Amino acid sequence: MKKTAEMEKLHQMLKSDRFVAGGFLGSDERFFLDIIDDDIAELSRINITAAELAQRMQQITEAAIKGLGTWVKVDEKTEAKVDEAKGGLVCPWPHRAGLFAKRVTTVKRLDTGQTIFYSDLNIHFISEHSFFEGKGSSFRLEPRRLVEMIF
Ligand SMILES: [Zn+2]
Secondary structure (H helix, E strand, O other): OOOOOOHHHHHHHOOOOOOOOOOOOOOOOOOOOHHHHHHHHHHHHHHHOHHHHHHHHHHHHHHHOOOOOOOOEEOOOOEEEEEEEEEEOOOOOOOOOOOOEEEEEEEEEOOOOEEEEEEEEHHHHHHOOOOOOOOOOOOOOOOOHHHHHHH
């Protein structure tokens, strides 16, 4: 794929500390579009779409919000809670309405006790950009593990 100046600019923004400490790419050396392509390929192997995944994440977050920071039972095998901080996070992609609450949802599987967490910005990244962040970034989500944890 030919890299345009706009793509290169967005890559540098995702890599920078400007939006979050450590950037969205972490220690990942791949160009951001290659990260996206690899994760989309992984999703198709699991037979799920980014939209389905984001929809389930949003559903869990909305259920958890009702707990105001305490654990909420989402279904028979899932509990979740939200933690909110002041301020917001901005999506680096050039589009409108790119400001998101600093809300983190922690999902716990009741059968294994394992947890995973994601932010509102993660949901947006996955739903709109099929972006799971770079490996080594604080909010990187491995598609396969995320699917195993929330479905
Ligand atoms: Zn965006």
